[in-house]
Amino acid sequence: MLFILLSSLIALAANFSLSKYPTGKVKFLFLSPVVLVVEFFVLYMVVGFNAYWKGDFYFLGTDFSSHISAIYAASAVFLLFFSFSFLFFCRVKGVGSPPPVLEDFSPKYHQFLILSFVLMLYAFLTVVGFTIPVFHNLIMIFFNSVLVVASYCVIVKVKYSRLILSLFVLLVLYMGFRYRLIFIFLPILFYYFANTRLGLLSSTKYLFMFVSAVSVVAVVGVSRRYSEGLQFERLEGLRLVDILVTGIFNDTSTVISSGALIDWLSSSDNFAYFNQIVYVVNYFIPNAIYPEKLYSPIFTYVSLLTGQAANESGVAVLGVAEYYHTAGYFGVFIFAVSFALLLAHFYKRAIWGKTVYAQFAYFVLVTWFINSMTRGYLPQNFQDLFSILIGLYLIRKISIKYLHPV
Secondary structure, eight states: OHHHHHHHHHHHHHHHHHOOOOTTOGGGGGGSHHHHHHHIIIIIIIIIHHHHHTTOOEETTEEOGGGHHHHHHHHHHHHHHHHHHHHHHHHSTTSSOOOSEEEEEEEOHHHHHHHHHHHHHHHHHHHTTOOOTTTHHHHHHHHHHHHHHHHHHHHTTOTTHHHHHHHHHHHHHHHTOHHHHHHHHHHHHHHHHHHSOOOHHHHHHHHHHHHHHHHHHHHHHHHBOTTSOBOGGGGTTOOHHHHHHHHHHTTTHHHHHHHHHHHHHHHHOOOOTTHHHHHHHHHTSOTTTOTTOOOOTHHHHHHHHHTOSSOTTOOOOOHHHHHHHHHHHHHHHHHHHHHHHHHHHHHHHHHHSOOHHHHHHHHHHHHHHHHHHHOOOHHHHHHHHHHHHHHHHHHHHTEEEEEEEO
16 A cells, blocks of 8 residues: 555656646646546545455455555556656657647537437437347447537537436436446536636535536445446435445455456466457457457456356456556556557647647546546457547537637
C-alpha cells in the first residue's frame, strides 16, 4: 500500500508543477488523466477496498492477504510511467496540436432521434429475449456508441436530447449494466465542472448531479444480478452508507484476485505476449461465424486461483493485472506509455482548443480509460474503445459544422 500512496504523491506533484495550461483553464489540471488515475488508485484500491473488506482478505475460502502487495507494486510502476510519459507527451510539439481551424458540431435532432430509436428498440428486444445472433455484437457496439452521442447532445442542448438520454438511462438501469451508466454520466459531469463557474447556485446544482449519479450507480451495483437485470429486494435492510460502500466497492475483490494473478504469472510464466492481439481480434468475431475462436485465458487462470471450475462468482481483475498478463512489467510499461500518448493527444486538443467537441472527446476517452482500469479484460476494453470512437465519428456525421479560428 505504501508503494501506491508514495507514487500517487509523486505523480500529483509532477502534474501540478510541470503542467502548462491557458488562462481560464486551470480546472483542467484537476481533470488531467494523472489526477484521475491517482483518484482511482487511492479512492478505489486503497480507501474503498479497505472500507469494504475491513482488513479481512479471505475470499472464496482462501486468504489472499499475501498477494495484495503485488498489485500495489505493479500499480505504482504503471502510475509513475504513465504520469511522466503523459507530461512528456504534453510538451512534445505535434502531439495533440490543434489544427489551423477547429470544427465544432451540432447534431441534427431528427437524425439523432432516428438513430436513438432504432438502437433503443433493439436493446429493449434483447431484454425480452430477441436477438440477431450474427449481428448482435455489432449492433450492441453501435448501441454503446449512441450513448456517447446522447451525452454529447445533452451538452450542446440538442432538441429532445434530455428526454432521449433519460430513456437510455432507464433502459440501461433495467439491463443492469453499470459501466454504461458511467459512460453516460461522467463525460457530462466532467464537462460541466470544467466549463461552469462554480458559484453557490451552480455548485449546488453540480453537487446534486454528482450525488445523484453516484447514488444511481451504487443502487445498480447492489441490486443488479448478472444477466438478470435489477432485483431491488436486495436493497432491503441496507442503510444509505451500506448501499454506497457496497454498490461502489463491492467489486474490489479485483484487488485481491489481481494480486494473486500477478504472483501466479510471475511463477508460471504464462504471459500472453502477442496472443493478446489474437484475443482482441477474435472478440469482435461473432460466435455464429467462428465458434472455435480462441479466447483470452485470463478468466481460466482466475478460476485456478479461486478454486472455481467455471469462475461462478464472476471474479475479474484490474486493468494493471491484464497489462502484467501481457508481458510482465514490460507489458505494464508498454500500456502505460501507449495510454499516455493517446490521452495526451486528446487532452492537449481539449485544453488548448475552443470547441465543445474537442473537450467532450477527451472526457469520454478518459472515462473509458478509468473504467478500463476497473476491469482488466483487454478484448472487452478495446471493444468499448471502438464503440466510443464510432460514437465520436457519428457525432461528426450527423452534425452541422461550426468553424472556430485558432
